[in-house]
Amino acid sequence: MTRFFASLRRAPRGFASLAAGALLLLGALPAAGQDPFSRLDPTSRNIIDVVMDSALVAGLPNRSILSRALEGIAKKADNRRIVDAVRRRLVSLRTARAMLGPIGDDELEAAASVLEAGARPEQLERFRRRTTGRNDLEAFTVWADFLARGIPKDEAFSAINKLWQDGADDAIFHSLWNNVQSDILQGLSPGMALQNRIREAPTRPPTSAGKPPEGS
């Protein structure tokens, strides 16, 4: 043991500095591993950063862009797909804002999803509000779902627009989704399921029952 310490004393003066540097590096490595963006190449990271800055400057919710990037990383998508998805998100957010004007961030994100699902901007513009106090988050969510399930674009737009013009509330939109989903699970085609259910949908919001469930 004494010999060991003696050898340490004889070690060059740079030993301590080298040890400090090596340990600092070792300490930083696991910390870097906690950052999911470390899986991306520097170019992709820079692009995502620029896209997020652009969203922020435009007054758009950049949390949606961040979430899209993290989702891609978690799903092990390659860098190019993640960058494409992030750019697409920015474009759809911008378009939705241009079509709908000032609305809440959640509604804007849902509206952007409607566009990404295939709706045309001019269809979305029909939902531009002329009165305050209305929230279209559920309407846009159901619309995007219908499009994602393969319901023809014009049929989905007509159904959602009809209910919206009639002043349907969240419960009616959710009830429509629930019924269509149930019919699809029983084997009906998505388009047919919507056609059947939109006919029986109430034109005015009910006074109580029919609230969307908390949880599932």
Next chain:
Amino acid sequence: MTEPEHPYVEWIVREARRPVVVDRAGRDRVMAAVRAEAARRPQHLAGRIWSRLTQTQSFHLSPLVGGVLAAGLVGVGILAGTTTNWGVRKGGQPSADVASQPPVSHTTDTVVKFVYAGPNASSVSLVGDFNDWDTAKTPMERSANGEWTVTLPLKAGRHLYAFVVDGTTWASDPRAPIAPGDGFGHASSVRNVPGPVL
């Protein structure tokens, strides 16, 4: 063709070429004066600090002290690593100047229950924008009837999520609307959490 040189020029050249003889005592006096001048400068505190910082220094460090310093640096490295976001903003909330909705405190979060029916699964976790899509953050618990459940406090608004079954298989929630394809190959679900009733 060159001009004839002036006699003074020749004299100057001759004098310049003649070796200068300086006596040793004189040379010592000059060098002593130079050293004294160097030692006297700089006079000001800032100058002395600057001189100290710019001159090469040597120091002695025992292995024990070196190890302690290294441990301290490691601590600083870990702390910096866990708090730095590597240039990409996290947290999901836009800055206050663009946020169009008022901040929601934790006391107004709504507790939401997520359920996945997977009796044959050996593990299921919930991922979504509320946990940065981290598959390790929100494991679900198996109930007696074979369903996997977890409850979370969520802020009011729109949330995207999915289930990860057995660590590899992504599944959407059949009881919730789906979000359109994101180009990543797996659909996500949407949960709109209503705001608090005031």
